[in-house]
Amino acid sequence: MKLVAVTSCPTGIAHTYMAAEALEQAGRAAGHEVAVETQGAAGSMPLDPRVIADADGVIYAADLEVKDKDRFAGKPFVDVGVKKAVHDAPGVIAAAVAAVESGVPAPAATGHAAGTGPTGPTTKVDSNAGVGTRVRQWLMTGVSYMIPFVAAGGILIALSFMLAQLAWGDEGVVRVTEVPLDDLMTSFNVVSLQDWAVLLFQTGGVAFGFLVPVLSGFIAYAIADRPGLVPGFVGGSVSVLVGAGFLGGLVTGFLAGFVALWIARWKVPKGVRGVMPVVVIPLLSSFVVGLVMFVIIGRPIASLMDGLSSWLNGLSGSNLVLLGVLLGAMMGFDLGGPINKVAYTFAVTGLATEGLTADATQYKVMAAVMAAGMVAPLAMALATVVRKKLFTHAEQENGKAAWLLGASFISEGAIPFAAADPWRVIVSSVAGSAVTGGIVMAFGSTLRAPHGGIWVLPLIGNPLGFILAIVIGVVVMTAIVVALKSAKPNPLVEAEQAADEQAALVGQTA
Template identity: 80%
Template sequence: MKLVAVSSCPTGIAHTYMAAEALEQAGKAAGHEVHVETQGAAGSTPLDPALIAAADGVIYAADLEVKDKQRFAGKPFVDVGVKKAVHDAPGVIAAAVAAVEAGVPAGAGETPAAAPAAAGPRAADRNAGAGTNVRKWLMTGVSYMIPFVAAGGILIALSFMLAQVAWGGAEGAIEVTGVDQAQVVAAFDPLSLQHWAVVLLATGQLAFGFLVPVLSGFIAYAIADRPGLVPGFLGGAAAGFVGAGFLGGLVTGFLAGGVALWISRWNVPKGVRGIMPVVVIPLLSSAVVGVVMLVLIGRPIAAAMDGLTGWLDGLSGSSVVLLGVLLGAMMGFDLGGPVNKVAYTFAVTGLATQGLASDATQYRIMAAVMAAGMVAPLAMALATTVRKRLFTHAEQENGKAAWLLGASFISEGAIPFAAADPWRVIVSSVVGSSVTGALVMASGSTLVAPHGGVWVLPLIGNPLGFLAAVVVGTLVTAAVVVLLKTLAHDPVVSAERAAEEQRDPALVAPSA
C-alpha cells in the first residue's frame, strides 16, 4: 500500500522527527510505501499533491492541529498521538492498513470543496474526546510561543552577561534594567558595552512582549482556524494590559476561538458571506473578547496571577527544594509526554511574567526543569556503557546517540529504553530527575533560555552547581536502572542478547 502521514509534537523538536523515521522504517519493513510530512519547529515541506492523490490512506501522528488537513479529505485515516507512532510504529501501520481495508469511515468523506472557508475542528477532531481536543489546542499555542521565549530569553541573558562586564561586577545585571532605554537608543554608541547591553535587553523584552498574545492567538487559531487569529491576539494583548499574564492568555485564547468558530457557522445571506471572514467575524469576536477581558474577568485573573507570583517569590529553603523535587519527577516521568510538558510549560510561561531580578524564582524553576530533563537520556547512555550485557545491541546503539540528546535537553532520547522496559526505566528516571531538580533549586542556579542544554551553559547562573546536579542525577538514575535490571534477570533481554551473539559472535564481550 501507499500511505502518507503527518507528524507533529508540541515543541516540534524531537518527537516529530522520531515519529517520522519510525513510521517510514516500519512501513518499509511491512512492505508498504510511507511518506511523512514533518510539521516541526523548523517548518514543513508539504507532501507532493501527487503522493497524496495516489495514497491509499493517511496517518495523523500529531499532538497539534494538522495544517491544511483538508488535503487528505475522503481518504481512510488513523489519528494517533505522536508518542504512539514513536513507541509502536508497526502497530500504527497495521491500523492504517486495516482502515484502508475497511474503507472510508463514516463522516470522513468530506471533500475540499465542501469544507467551509473558516474551517474549525476537522472530521477526525469531532470524533476525538474533549480532553484530547483541549490538549491539542493548548499545545498549539505553546508550540508557537516557545520560539519567542527562546529568542527573548537568550537575548536577555546575553544582555546580563555584557552588563556584568560593562559595569564591572555582578550588580551589572541590575544596573542595566534601570537605564533609560529610549535615551540609549537615541544616542547609541557602537563602541559602548553598556549601550549594547541595554539594546539587547530591550530587544529581548520586546520578544517577551509577544508571548501572551501569541499563546492566545494560536490557541484561537487551533480552534477556529484563521478567523480566530485577530480576537486571539487582541485578547492576549488585553490580558497583558490588565496584568492577567499567561493565565489571561489561556482564557482569551479559548474564548476567542470559541466565539470566532460560533460566528463563522452563522447561516448568513449569500451577499454577506464575502465580508464575513474579513470584517464581521474579526469585528464581532474582537469586541466580545476585548470587553469580557477588560471589564469582566481581567481583574480576577490578574489577582490570581499576582498571588501565584507572590507565592513563588516567597518560596525558600525546604519549600523551593520540594518544588524542585516535584518538577524533576514530572520531567522524568514520561520523557516528553503530557506530564513532562506540563512541567516544561509551567517553567516557560513563567518567564513571560517574571521580573528581571537575576535570582528570580522562575529562572531557578527553568534551570531545574531543563537539568531534570537532561538526566534520563544521559543516564541510559551511561548505563549502556558500564553494563552492556543488561541491554540489547540496539539499545547500546541508542545509548551512543543518547549522550548528545541528553546534553542537548532532548528527553526523548530515553524513549527507546522506556518503551522496551517501562517500569524500571521510568522509576529510575523519576528518582534521578527528582534529585537533580532538588539540587538545582538548592544551589540557586538560574536560566533565562528555555532550551539548549549544555550549549547554553554560559547563560546559566551558577553553572557549576547546575552541572553538578545533572551529574548526580545521571549517576543516581544509571545506578537504579542497572540495579533493577540486574535483580530482574530480564529473560527478554537475555534471549535477545543470546540470539544476537549467535548471529554475530563479534558482539560477545566480557561482562562489565
C-alpha cells in the first residue's frame, strides 16, 4: 500500500522527526510505501499533491492540529499521538492498513481549501481526555510557543556577556547592563565590542520580555481558542508588571482561557454576535483578568516568586547537589515526557528571573538540567558500541543517531531503547542522569542558554566540569544498562544472532 503521514509534537523538535523516521522504517519493513510530512518547529515541506492523490490511507501522528487537513479528505485514516508512532510504529502502520482495508473514508473536511484562508496557531487538546491530561496539554501548548523566545533571548544575552567580558574585562557582565539604551541608538559603532555586547543584551532582553505573556497567551488559546489570546497576553504582561513572573503567567493563562471560554458561550442576540470576538470577549475577559491580578492575587503570587528565588539562591553545598540529583532524575525518567518537561520548564523559566548574578542558582539549575538530559542518548549510543551483541540490529542503528541527538540535548534519542526495554533502560537512565545533575551542581557550572547541548559550550560557565559531569553520568548509565541486559539477554537479540550464525554457515557451505 501507499500511505502518507503527518507528524507533529508540541515543541516540534524531537518527537516530530523521530516519529517520521519510525513510520518510514516500519512501513518499509512491512512492504508499504510511507511518505511523511513533518510539521515541526522549523516549518514543514508539504507533501506533493500527486503523492497524496495516489495514497491509499493517511496517518496522523500528531499532538497538534494538522495543518491543511482538507488535503486528505475522503481517505481512510488513523489518528494517534506522536509518541504512539515513536513507540509502536509497526502497530500504527498495521492500524492504517486495517483502516484502508475496511474501506471507511474520512468525512469530507469543511473550511478553507489547502493553502488558502486564514490559519491560526496550532494546538491539540483531547476534549474527551481526563482533566489531568487536558491540563497537561493546555500547559504544554503554552510552553511549546514559549521555548523559541527563551532560546533566542537566552543565547543572545549569553553571547552579549561573552563579548562584554572581552570588551570590559571581569566587570563586563555588570557594565553591559548599565549602558543606557539611548547611547546604543544614537552612537552605535560597528567596530566596538562594547556596542555589540549592548546590542545583543538589549535584543535578548526584549525577546525574554515575551516569555511570560506568550506562555499565558497560548495556555489561554489552548483552552478557549482565539478568544483566549488577548486576555492571555494581557494577563501575562500584568504578571510581569506586578512581579508575579512565570507563576503569574500560569495562573493568568488558565484564568484568561476559562473566562474567555465562558463569555464566548453566552447566548446573545444575532446583532451582537458579530462584535463578540473583536470587542466584547477581549474587553470583558481582559478587564476580569486585570482586576483579579492587580487587586486580588498579583501581590501574593509575586511574594511567592520572591520566596522561590530567595530559596534557590540560598541553596548551597549538599542541598544544591540534592536539587541537581532530583532534577537530573526527572530529566532521565521519561525522556521528553511530562516529568522531563516539568524539570525543563522549571529551569527555563528561572532564566527569566530579573537581577540574577553571573553565578546565580538559576543558571546552575539550567546547566544541571541540560547536562542530565544529554546522558541517556549518549549512554545508549555508547552501550551499543561497547556491548554490541546485547542489542538488535535496529537498536545498533539507532545508537549511531543517538550520538548526535544526545550531544544536541535531545533526550528523546533514547526513546527507541526505552520502548523496547522499558524498565532496564529507565532505571539506568534515572541513575546516570541523577549523577550528572548532582555533579554539575557540585562543580558550579552555569548556563544561560536553554538549549543546544555541546553547541553552546562557549556559553557555559566551567565547561570542563560540565563535560566531566556528562562523561561520568554516561559511564554510570552505560555500566548499569549493560549489566542489566547481560543478566537477562533479549530474546530478539538471541534470535537475530542465531539467524546470523545460520546464514554464515550456509555461506561457508556454499
